[in-house]
Amino acid sequence: MKFSHSWRRYRKTILALFFCSALSSAQAVDFMPVQDVQTGMEGIAKTVIVGDTISNFDVKVLGVMKDKGPSGHLILAKFSGPVMEQTGGIAHGMSGSPVYINGKLVGAVAYGWGFADGTIGMITPIEDMVKLWNIPYEKNLTNTWSDKQLIPMKTPLMAYGFDKMAMDYFKSKLPQYNYETYDTASSSSDDIEKPLEAGGSVAALLVDGDLKLGAIGTVTYVDGKQMVAFGHPFLKHGSANYFMHNASIFTVVKSYESAFKLGSMGREVGTVTEDRGAGIAGVSGTISSGIPVRFHLKDIDMGRDKRSNVKVIEDKEMTPTLAATALYNMLNKTLDRSGEGTAKITYTITPKNKEQKPLTRTNMFYSSDSISEKTVDEFYNVIDVLMNNRFINYEITDINVETEITQDKKTAKLVDASASSTIVSPGDTIVVDVTLEPYRGEKINKEVFFVVPKDQPLGKYTLEVRGGGEIPLPYILEKQKYNLTDEILRRLKVYKDFDDLFDELQKTDTNNQIVVEILEDGISLVNEEASTKSVKKAKLQGVEDKPSPGDVKKKKDNEDLGDGKDDDKKNDKTAVDTEYIVQGDGQFTIHVMSVKDRDKALAKRAKEQVKMEHKLELEDQSNKKTTKSSQSTKDKPAKEKPSKEDPSSNKPSTDKPANDSSEQEA
Structure with a gap:
């Protein structure tokens, strides 16, 4: 049978109309404006209690x-029926449940009423x-809304793969959100x-990959690829890029x-673009890349x-905490223990x-309580500083972390040091011999x-020798003298630009370095009177035993202690790596x-050294003659009546002065 072209066109038109009608009926729904809502109206709400069944x-x-x-008006309602009897009322995770009256969509279940049952x-x-x-796109809006009587039907965070310690760390870093977290599992249908x-x-x-951390709620309305859900803020960060x-x-x-609803977080299907009131x-269909974080972790003791790999959302407030929490959790899993240890981390x-430079840093840490937590502190701080600097937008595309941990205590005390010379000129090299225990x-x-x-002004200065993570003792005393807190010191520090901060x-x-540097003018604990008279190698004075170092936000060598003015000249220093903290x-x-x-002073000191050595040589010869004479007398027959005391107690003294000479300065 043949059909005319007009029939074919008619058939195509009918099919197209049918398709559009079916599509419209599947997605389109009429809205009921809030001004049309009246007391006593009845309707239904939809949600999932088990699996995917609505x-x-x-x-x-x-x-x-x-x-x-x-965001405006709210509709007060009473909920009932078998579902409410089963759950005991509105549960966390039901937020977003669509409400229909007379077949029209009114809105989403979103809040509870304080001091009442769960059906209001x-x-x-x-x-x-x-x-x-x-x-319009507006990144990182923070304006947390609250009401003491209205309680948002919270969307508790479901945590997959995280342990309790990691979640406690997470909540301690973001206490303002008052998170409730629950461990969850995976489902066979997640893929x-x-x-x-x-x-x-x-x-x-907020976190996806080998670890998952997020909130489960209910979809309110779908129009094509767009959807709205929850009915209340999740984090209220404005324009967002959640997974x-x-x-x-x-x-x-x-x-x-x-x-609360306990559920699994399945396959990634798109991006949450807005998070508001x-x-x-x-x-x-649009997948957010987030910030990939790759971990390579080794427990040396257990082999x-x-x-593992995760990705975290890009958010200046939350990214540092999410990345650090993921690392903390992975360390706990790798170690399978808690407590002390030494870690070496490179990130x-x-x-x-x-056009911007990547940052690579290696450091060592020791903790007697929790090496996992100690290891992540600096990691957290560096990400936080980079993302929240006041100069440029430093957007991160990738983070790579390598860590080795042992239970051994790999620390060393700086117990002694000597300098080849303390009389120098600009450009001279001082060799410092350091003894570690x-x-x-x-x-x-x-x-x-x-x-x-080479541009060092002439005069007397304090040369500091310390562990890389140690705060110089003179600085500690200055802090105490002027009651300077770490926060005050941080504010006093002024960076010229991002390059200065990045540098x-x-x-x-780093904590495993020996650092030698010239301290700021006017700060010294050295007994100058003693040091100028000495003809020996200068010995380290004031060795101080202090706790293990902290993180990069602590007071460092080139932070200002005084007026906080930006000084172009930074203290020159030399650092040598070791295998110990x-x-x-x-x-x-x-x-x-x-x-x-300098040459005159060194020549004078050399002469004094020669005189001292000559004097010691004469004293040594004199002691030898005295000893020989005493031995000769002892060998002669005794002419006098012997003493009643024990003869052995009559030995002459052979004490000799301590030899105080040492290698002369270069």
Whole structure:
């Protein structure tokens, strides 16, 4: 049978109309404006109780609360039915459940009412929620809304792969959010991509990959690839880039405080783009890259070698905490223990902008309580400083971390040091011989070659020798004298530009270094009277035994202690790496002179050294003659009556002065 071209065109038109009608009926729904909502109206709400099956419960409008919510009006309602009887009322995770009256979408279940049962709550109007699709991009909005009577139906954080210690660390870094976290599991259907639908479950993740951390709520409305959910803020960060995932509900867990949905966070299906007062909005099919964080961790004692990968959201407030929490958790898993240990960590932070420099840093840490937590402190601080600096937008594209941990205490005390010369000229090299005493180990020696800056003004200065993470003792005394806290010192430090800040992060001393540097003018604990009279090698004075170093935010060598003025000249120093965390410090007094005066002073000291050696030689010869004479007398027959005392007690003294000579200065 043949059909005319007109029939074919007619058939195509009919099919197209049918397709559009089916698509429209599947997605489009009429809205009921809040001004049309009346007391006594009844309807239904949709949510998931188990798996992916959407269930209904009854809704009855009690009234409208004018301008009570973070985005406008709220609708007060009573919820009932078998679902409410099963759950004991509205549960955390039901936030976003769509409410329909007369077939029209009114809004999303979003709030509870304090001091009442769980069947009373508030509905966020849908009109306010869909406005999220048209909000201009505004990154990192922080304006937490709160009401003492209205309680948001919280979306507790589901934590997959995290242990309790890691979650405690996470919450301690972000106490303002008052998170509730619950351990969850994976589901066999997590890898299956499922379309989002009103009343179904959705998850907004902060961490994805081998670890997952996010909130599970309910989808309110879907229009094509766009969706809105929750009905209240998650973090209220404004424009966002959370990872949007499918979710499957295991069960509703009843609680004396509030019931909550326990579920798995399934496959990633899109991105949450807005997080504001009326809820969250997202788009399907667009995957957020986030910030990949790759870990390579080794437990030297147990021979464990683990690699894992996560990605965290890019957010100036949360990224440092999320990355550090992931590292903390991975360390706990690799070690499979808590307590003391020594860690060596190397991390590289790579920016998106190729014109900006990546930062690579290696450091060592020891802790007698929690080596995992100690290891992540500096890591957290560096990411925080980079992302929140006041100069440029340093967007991170990748973080790579390598860590080795042992239970051994790899620390060493700085117990002694000597300088080849303390009378120098600008440009001279001072050889500092440092003696370290490792914990339960044999002493070892290290040489540090310190070059006096060529532009160093003439005069007396304090030369500091210390462990890389130690605060020089004179600085500690200055802090106490002027009651300077770490916060005050941080504010006193002024950076000229981002390069200045980046340079300090990159080059800040590490805990396993021996550092030799000239301290600021006017700070010295050295007994100058004693040091000028000595003809021996200058010995380290004031060795101080202090606790292990902290992190990069502590007071460092080139931070101002006084007026906080930005000084272009930084203290010159030399650092030598060791295999130990070096503890302790001490100081020399050095005299910086012109070449002519230096040579005169060294010549004078050399003459004094020769005289001293000659004097000691004469005394030694005299002692030898006295000893020989005494021996000769002892060998002669005794002519006098012997003493009644024990003859052995009549030996003459052979004491001789201590030889105080030593190698002369170069």
